[in-house]
Amino acid sequence: MVGPKRRTSLVFAVLMLSTTRSFIASAFSNVQNAGFLGRGGGQIPGRVFRTAEQRRGLVRTPSRAPPTKELLVTSPDEDTTVSTYNMEDIVNVCKRRGFVFQSSEIYNGFNGFYDYGPLGVELKNNIKQRWWRDMVHSRDDMVGLDSSIIASPRVWEASGHVAGFVDPMVDCRVSKLRYRADQLYFTKVELQEDGEVIGYIALLDSGDLHGEARKLAEKLKKKAGKEGTIKFPLDIKDMTKATVAEMALIPSPATGEPGSLTPPRAFNLMFQTSVGALADASSTAFLRPETAQGIFTNFKNVQSTGRVKVPFGIAQIGKAFRNEITPRNFIFRSREFEQMEIEYFIPPEEEVWPDFYNKWIETAWQWLTSIGMREDLMGRDVHLKGDLAHYAKACTDIVFRFPFGQVELQGIAARGDYDLTQHQTSSGKSMEYFDEANKRRYVPHVIEPSIGVDRLFLALICSAYAEDEIEGEKRVVLKFHPSMAPIKVGVFPLVKNKPEIMEKARAIYDQLKRRYNVFWDVSGAIGRRYRRMDEAGTPFCITVDFDTLEDDSVTVRERDSTRQTRMKVDDLLAFFDKEING
Ligand code: GAP
Numbered sequence: 001m002v003g004p005k006r007r008t009s010l011v012f013a014v015l016m017l018s019t020t021r022s023f024i025a026s027a028f029s030n031v032q033n034a035g036f037l038g039r040g041g042g043q044i045p046g047r048v049f050r051t052a053e054q055r056r057g058l059v060r061t062p063s064r065a066p067p068t069k070e071l072l073v074t075s076p077d078e079d080t081t082v083s084t085y086n087m088e089d090i091v092n093v094c095k096r097r098g099f100v101f102q103s104s105e106i107y108n109g110f111n112g113f114y115d116y117g118p119l120g121v122e123l124k125n126n127i128k129q130r131w132w133r134d135m136v137h138s139r140d141d142m143v144g145l146d147s148s149i150i151a152s153p154r155v156w157e158a159s160g161h162v163a164g165f166v167d168p169m170v171d172c173r174v175s176k177l178r179y180r181a182d183q184l185y186f187t188k189v190e191l192q193e194d195g196e197v198i199g200y201i202a203l204l205d206s207g208d209l210h211g212e213a214r215k216l217a218e219k220l221k222k223k224a225g226k227e228g229t230i231k232f233p234l235d236i237k238d239m240t241k242a243t244v245a246e247m248a249l250i251p252s253p254a255t256g257e258p259g260s261l262t263p264p265r266a267f268n269l270m271f272q273t274s275v276g277a278l279a280d281a282s283s284t285a286f287l288r289p290e291t292a293q294g295i296f297t298n299f300k301n302v303q304s305t306g307r308v309k310v311p312f313g314i315a316q317i318g319k320a321f322r323n324e325i326t327p328r329n330f331i332f333r334s335r336e337f338e339q340m341e342i343e344y345f346i347p348p349e350e351e352v353w354p355d356f357y358n359k360w361i362e363t364a365w366q367w368l369t370s371i372g373m374r375e376d377l378m379g380r381d382v383h384l385k386g387d388l389a390h391y392a393k394a395c396t397d398i399v400f401r402f403p404f405g406q407v408e409l410q411g412i413a414a415r416g417d418y419d420l421t422q423h424q425t426s427s428g429k430s431m432e433y434f435d436e437a438n439k440r441r442y443v444p445h446v447i448e449p450s451i452g453v454d455r456l457f458l459a460l461i462c463s464a465y466a467e468d469e470i471e472g473e474k475r476v477v478l479k480f481h482p483s484m485a486p487i488k489v490g491v492f493p494l495v496k497n498k499p500e501i502m503e504k505a506r507a508i509y510d511q512l513k514r515r516y517n518v519f520w521d522v523s524g525a526i527g528r529r530y531r532r533m534d535e536a537g538t539p540f541c542i543t544v545d546f547d548t549l550e551d552d553s554v555t556v557r558e559r560d561s562t563r564q565t566r567m568k569v570d571d572l573l574a575f576f577d578k579e580i581n582g
Helices: 023-027 087-096 119-135 153-159 209-223 292-297 299-306 353-370 419-425 453-464 499-513 528-538 546-551 567-582
Strands: 098-100 114-115 143-144 166-171 179-180 184-190 197-202 265-268 272-274 284-286 310-320 335-348 380-384 394-402 406-418 434-435 441-442 443-451 465-470 471-479 490-494 519-522 541-543 554-558 563-567
Touching: 087 098, 087 453, 087 471, 114 119, 119 310, 119 335, 119 453, 143 299, 153 419, 179 443, 197 209, 265 406, 284 465, 284 528, 292 299, 292 310, 292 335, 292 394, 292 419, 299 310, 299 335, 310 406, 335 380, 335 453, 353 380, 353 394, 353 406, 353 443, 380 406, 394 453, 406 453, 434 465, 443 453, 453 465, 465 490, 471 528, 490 528, 490 563, 499 519, 499 541, 499 546, 499 567, 528 541, 546 554, 554 567, 563 567
Parallel strands: 143 310, 490 519, 490 541
Antiparallel strands: 098 114, 166 179, 166 265, 184 197, 272 284, 310 335, 335 443, 380 394, 394 406, 406 443, 434 441, 465 471, 541 554, 554 563
């Protein structure tokens, strides 16, 4: 990989009247307030900003100290070069090659929503099909489900989402921009010598919170025309910790002026809609913010009809919707996304859950590496006891080091019997399982591995992205695992003016496309065709040439090594089957 190491810097402060626009935005048409334009700030490489145990709303705890390294219990190798690319490169290739488009782009976009193009939909389908194959079909203890996106509002009351699925939000009354209070930081700037307070700075997390705050404090001092030394370290807090008096003094990141930020207030992230002809309070329903509740509410249905015995799991893939205050970092945090969730039901004894929990962490990790995730960029963030919801026994996030920072990719939580018990109490219907072998009834406990398809999609592209030079020419190559690659094989007739070659190539193409997504390309020099396939992440290309007509062999070119091998046409299917399906 080549190119300088760069990082997105998204810093706002009292002295910065013009916000730092993320260059990521340039890949898409100009979208006012698009999440990835930088309103939400970046994450800190080497640190984790946790959202995981905020999951399920009840524990979407707003107040959190500015992220520190200590949060990361097990981290990816700190020495690993994260990447020589940045989010701009990723967004660019996604747009250029038709992986991801901004939703409603011709209308200047729609913040927090994305469309997946021809290659994107293939990659997404590959992720989901492989997950289903490995988590459901290959296991005897798993079954699937597809529950409705809109369910009775009582589901969300029982689960705690109506009351508690909230993020703390502050508004800037002047710019009308909104910020997540726990992601907007402030600090008082005072002089060391006599404690004189110069003012306050406000900033979003840019990857070096303390360094940026230091710079801004110095600028503030200069602007105020003060002499002396600033008192360090700065006491940086997030906006949920601001007192009423401080609120009046903290500048808005958008305007640089104090006094326009509102106090933090709870903002429920569930999208509301109305069901039926009348739109009143009685018709209010919600788009699901997670697929998990559909699994819990169907526990008895699935258990009794699926003839499954505890321990067993129910898996579901489906859309989830969250009205995120600051959708950001491209598809990392969006308002509409897909989840792949498992609720794995286990007996209630205290000594039982740790083993299942640890096995699921291991299973999740192994699966991610098996589909081509870069293990050197992955880590584990074990949540501290004090950060867990009262009912939760443990939670571990598998984190990934994206170009904008290291953040949660997948959460694995031991949630006890909280959800089933809540629904049992609320609905009045028993959620008990009858253990025939031991002749006893109990509400099972649960281990919940949950991952976002879109977030994994982004992590896979980041894992695959590389730039190198072939014969003096720079190429972008997406080194997808063959099973993930949107196009598996490119088929090229060497020349298009020789009917026999065209016919032979077409026959190979027709045969392969019955099994795989393959690509036919007759235009341009072979080298150019290879480059196009490299950037799409196609692992193999076949060239049909004059020799093919003589000996029924073709050239198979491998994407990563660029190695070219001569192979009999009859051997192609077996070769690709081994390479792609393992
Ligand atoms: N049922 C548990 C649950 O929903 P979560 O941590 O809130 O837990 C699970 O979400 C996973 O869903 C996350 O690890 C992440 O991969 C994905 N996810 C959550 N919010 C997302 C968003 N706004 N955009 C994209 N993916 C998201």
